[in-house]
């Protein structure tokens with residue numbers, strides 16, 4: 001794998017609060033302890049080491065507009081979206097803090113601090129960087145960081161990977177992107193999908209490892225992640241209660257990061273892209289804390305039953 005060589009050279013700094021930063025290789029993540037924060041030297045990418053098989057990736061919450069990288073402008077490669085997913089870093093941090101306070105466990109986190117104006121970590125490299133050399137470096141730093149975190153988190157068991165986003169759609173609910181479109185979800189719900197569909201979803205590795213639950217269960221069953229969220233008071237689709245978006249309703253199926261890191265190259269990983277609505281979830285410190293509590297409860301129920 002080409003990525004591996006660049007991974008070995010990737011240099012990270014360990015940040016000791018305001019004290020002197022120490023240079024470490026990301027391949028040495030194993031030497032650090034849960035709760036340590038590592039950053040690339042440019043301040044583009046931040047990693048917080050965890051100690052449980054849960055990884056939160058936060059690619060669109062960054063506000064750092066590094067002036068050395070031009071604003072993305074390459075419509076020839078596709079639709080260039082530059083909007084920030086407001087407060088997603090704060091939401092993910094609240095989730096991590098709650099896990100630690102209540103359960104003395106920490107999910108791993110990979111956070112893009114670099115603004116989406118400069119690099120979109122959730123796109124393939126060309127559209128992500130518009131071929132800017134520094135942008136490419138920043139994209140690689142993020143993707144290599146996720147790879148390194150997965151390699152470290154593996155010791156704790158099968159990894160549940162969540163790519164954290166924010167949507168501005170009309171229907172106020174969590175959109176769970178299993179790399180399946182609204183139409184595919186409707187087919188799956190009615191058991192009209194072909195056998196080719198489950199292996200293209202973001203739970204493919206869970207299914208092929210012979211997990212207790214089948215494809216339909218993982219999306220719509222009693223212990224599907226969405227079903228448990230609904231039961232705990234947070235609207236989510238797909239779920240038993242809200243199986244799939246209706247025709248004409250906007251829905252995010254999951255992007256590049258989710259597809260890449262739940263594919264066969266990462267056989268110990270399964271997961272989902274979660275698009276969070278704003279009001280009541282991401283908007284205030286209090287709501288983020290409240291959601292973090294619900295999230296952790298849902299996570300434990302989910303892990304216990306799959």
Ligand SMILES: [Zn+2]
Nearest residue numbers: 060085165166
């Ligand atoms: Zn996003």
